[in-house]
Amino acid sequence: MADIELVPNKNFPAKNDHPDLVGELTTLNLGPTHPATHGIFQNILQMDGEKIVSGEQTIGYIHRAFEKIAERRPFYQITTLTDRMNYCSSPINNFGWHMTVEKLLGIEVPKRAQYIRVILMELARISDHLICNGILGVDSGAYSGFLYLMEKREEIYEIYEEICGARLTTNMGRIGGMERDFSNEALRKIREMLKSLPPVLKEFENLFNRNRIFMDRTINVGPISAERALSYGFTGPNLRAAGVDYDVRVMNPYSSYEDFDFIIPIGQSGDTYDRFMVRNEEMWQSMKIIDQAMNNLPEGPFFADAPEYYLPPKQEVYRSMEALIYHFKIVMGEIDAPVGEVYHSVEGGNGELGFYLISDGGRTPYRLHFRRPSFIYYQAFPEMCKGTTLSDAILIMSSLNVIAGELDA
CATH class of the missing domain: 2.20.25 (N-terminal domain of TfIIb)
Structure with a gap:
């Protein structure tokens, strides 16, 4: 203490x-x-x-100057920076960055790669919400739910590990598509997770949703109105809990999200309980999206025909002179990007995660700005805590899901 x-x-x-x-x-x-x-x-x-x-x-205790570092890195090497922003759902950060560069370069990603990205982004969203709601239970004095949910998060990390070998910071994608296609084992693990997660999530809800102690600790604690949330720039679950039906996946669809049928859960009072409930329901909707994507996964290539920007498979590098040349030029950052100014956003675990990119025609970004949802909604924390007790403040912060790596990027 x-x-x-x-x-x-x-x-x-x-x-x-x-x-x-x-x-x-x-x-x-x-x-x-x-x-x-x-x-x-x-x-x-x-x-x-x-x-x-x-x-x-x-704030600023772990500020790492990602935006400035990016000005000295080739575009594909910036993935190691976006990885480390919201490390609870890093695939969403990475794919959002790849889509931003693809927008600048005019690359159309094949349908199969888009569906694979959707599956992985929704797995990441589930993982992010598992952590947030599980730890919210711990902060209210209920530890059991956290144990149930972390077992499921471990299964998601094992899927990541099967796909790319990493667990937390997962460099699975590439500018132009994916590094590799799903293996049979990866598909099996995803289908198994879709079967095993619902009963665990249902049991978690039974522990908390109508629990009198949990309800007393969260209902009418840290409420924020829709008008105040919008004035602060809230997005994501924290805005939807206040009653505003806004989701980037629906308002500005990307990566074929328009192909999927799902609902956007919204709350009413914008308090800690509503934020908890919205995230719970979003996990069910994410599973619904993953199931649709798995059942309708298109055939075809998993990367675009853009050899100037997409790293060729290593097997091709070993036996093809053309692939070796492209590999060398991409790795050494010797290919200029077109002049342009683009903004692209995705629905991150905490809200609208945006990338504002300016290119002067060089080999690195001229300027890059991350729209980090944690940085924006954390500004409202003092107002939401005013008049509450210290123990309430801990729960409010937990329900906002402030990720320090994203806050201080």
Whole structure:
């Protein structure tokens, strides 16, 4: 508990700043490394006893300057940066970046590659929501649900491992498509996961959805109206929990999302309970999308005919001089991109994840900006905590699903 410091705050006397309060306010320094903050960031809270009067957040403790680093990297090497933003659902970050570059280059990705991307992005969304809702249960004092869900997350990581050999930061895609097609084992693991996840998720819901203690801890805790959420720039589950029916997959379809039938769950009050319920239902919808994609997976190539930008298969590099030349030029970053300015967004685990790319015709981005949903909605945290207790603030932060790597990218 060394990260929490409780001292009298002489700079904010109650009689001046908060005349309705009786007694002396104290400053609670929550973070930056306290486990309850779920990341390295700080909240300086003014407290009247257990009640939060106001707060101010401080970020930047793990800022890694990804946008600046990207200006010195060839386009395909930036995947190792997007990987490490929201590391709970890294495939969505990576494919979003690949689609942005494909938009700049004018590359049309084959239908099979688009469906494979959808399957992997929805698996990543499930993994992201499993972590968020499971840990929300832990923060409310219920540990069992977390154990159930982490077993299922492990199965998703094993699917990643089968596809690319990695588990957390998963470089499965390429500019122009996928690195490789699904193996039979990968297809088997995905189908097995679609069978094994529903009963576990149902049991998790039985533990929490109508649990009186959990409901008392989350209902009307940290609510935000639709108008306030929009004014802050909320997207994703946190916006939909406030009652706004906005999803990038529907509003601006990409990677053939228009081919799939699914609903967008929305809440009403925008409180912690609604955020929990929206993410729960989104996992069911993701499974529905994956099932449709698996049943209708198109035949054909898994990468576009764009040899100037798509890394050739290693077997071809060993026996084809043309493939060897392209491999060398791509790896060494010797192919110029066209001049252009593009923006592309995907529905990330936390909301609209956007990439604003400016190319001056060189071999690296002239300028690249990430629209990180965590950075945007975390600004509302002090307002959502005002008037609540310290224990409520922990649950509010947990339900927002603030990912420090995305916040400080």
